[in-house]
Amino acid sequence: MTLRGKQTVRDLRRGSRSTLLRRLYFDGPLSRQELGRITGLSAGSVSNVTGELLADGLVEECGSVESDGGRPRILLQVTPGRAHLVGVDVGETQVRVALFDLALTELAASDHPLSDKGHDVDHVVELILTGLAEVLARTGTDPQTVLGVGVGVPGIVEQGAAAEHGLGIVVHSQTVDWDAVPLGRLLRAGTDLPLFVDNGAKTLGQAEMWFGAGQGALHAVVALFGSGVGACVIADGARFRGATSSAGEWGHTKVHVGGRLCRCGSRGCLEAYVGAEALVERWGAAPAGSSEKAGLAALLAAAESGEDAAVELLDEAAEYLGAAIADLVNLFNPERIVIGGWAGLMLGPRLLPAVRDAATAYALRFPRAQTSIELGRLGPDAVTVGAATLPLSQFLDSGGEFPDRSGPAAPAAS
Structure with a gap:
């Protein structure tokens, strides 16, 4: 009889x-000797496992370094082209689909603006599947090499019992009128690739923690500023999800009781004061017919030229944002707060000094002194990169196993 909790030989090998694989991915290239020292595994285990990874094509030799008196040490790295990943950002104004290799080098991207249908669910699903087909066709990528499709969405993502096949993934998003949308089942009807879905702010958070401004921190908050506002809270190196995966809806915390109406239907939310949509609307002087990004750029240019209304609006936004960041400092005691998202990166260079000052004024002195506030480093498309890390994370956790495509099919449409 196998004792409960006892690891099998297969479990140990996979571990x-x-x-x-993780060490080589995040810290490589490394020699076998360095791997043994870093991981604590025996020389024999390192030799056997790296031999398997080389035979599977997951790892490749990439040069050598001189050793003290012996033969040069061969360096190993994860093979970038061995597999592929897809990241999808369901944004406020467009759906972006990108294909990456294992090194997260973007190989192709497909951007589809949302039409006058907005976030109509069928429309969004159609754009995702169209973009997926386009990036695969454009690069000639064999779908069998794709580890999965990661999707970042606005709202709360509920992972159901069949989430490993994508069928149980349900999205709740008041701001785009998605009420228990079975996104996994809808996407599964158009692709057999493994599906991974999470909140867009959480995918941004994972990307910045792995590759950007959050690297090295165990306690952090990564904030996403676009049309709306969200956050990813990192506690002890892991994303904090809460009881039903809704942790991080920071944009809907209150900064003004009975204040401005928010897209969520409540009043006084942070998003209603510092989100790009709210800022452009409140300014009211954007060129007619301009996009939200163009409107925000015009607001910023007006402030830079000294227009009083624009300067006053952005100064107020900086104070609201700094006060809200002070709440994060007092609640979570992070080492680092990272501001990302296309709007955050656009406004950040102007607003960041005032945001830091406001955070200092409103936060408790001791935890504020331990917290740095900085801009994200991965650019405006970091949600897409973060979405691609969802299947990548499972791949690394599994020790490099390719996904099983034999899961249940979606029920036929009636």
């Missing part, structure tokens, strides 16, 4: 593969 060793995952440990070495």
